[in-house]
Amino acid sequence: MLKLTRKLEYALIALRHMQTKGELLSTTKEISDMYTIPQELLAKTLQQMARLEYIDAVQGSHGGYRIHSSMSKISLTKFIEDLEGPMGMVDCSVASDCIQLNNCNIRQPINRINDNIRSIFSRINLSDITH
Amino acid sequence: MLKLTRKLEYALIALRHMQTKGELLSTTKEISDMYTIPQELLAKTLQQMARLEYIDAVQGSHGGYRIHSSMSKISLTKFIEDLEGPMGMVDCSVASDCIQLNNCNIRQPINRINDNIRSIFSRINLSDITH
């Protein structure tokens, strides 16, 4: 309940690291060494963020990543869902194949709470974490 | 991320069900049938809630459970942690054995968010869900 995945933490650590470096490139190895993150796992996450255009990738021998300028205003909600897929407190707030769905007596109150949380996450943006 | 466990959902469904019945007893079978919940799993959860005194258990042939009068004001935070143990967005908000802990660059901002969420959950109480 309420737990960020490791992947998201690694992603945020990397983003904040890159933020401090401005235009300078950061390599996977540099970051994984500095924060003791499994290199291959971080690599995959950085690649995913590059595909999503959260960061720019520069290939080749002196390559690396730098943070994409216009991403500080992205909400935490969008970031999390871009990286990990839809989030919701209960299945029925995302899909609709719950067997209890028909006569569930907590669906409405729970989904009200879910919407609240969501809107809080939507008002937090990445720069609040990465500065 | 952010997902309630099935056990918590079953617990809340059961609580709300009992709430509507006032002093009348509800049996595990009654509830598991009504909401299509695996009976043995619900049974364990009800037993746990009885131990925690969220509900009263009446043993024997015409036994069952009824909701304990004074629990509507309990916060969602306490309820979740009573049933599932400590909750937090990251390990370091609960324990302190994260290998990144020393030079983690997102610890403070994340824990600030964590505290916010926690305080929101603390202001929601069980009766908001069970009526």
Add this chain to the structure above:
DNA sequence: ATTAAATACGACTATTATAGTCGGGTATAA
């Protein structure tokens, strides 16, 4: 007494989600 219906409890298994690894590829500067 005996039976039936219920709670009580712990150990067990199954399933799913998360975390981490590996092998083989492409791009580019030196």
Add this chain to the structure above:
DNA sequence: TTATACCCGACTATAATAGTCGTATTTAAT
């Protein structure tokens, strides 16, 4: 040509969640 870095998908391992089973105890009714 080599070294260093990104790219990608498939794979394995681990941990968390979900669900099952066997056995015991309590109590009302017969």
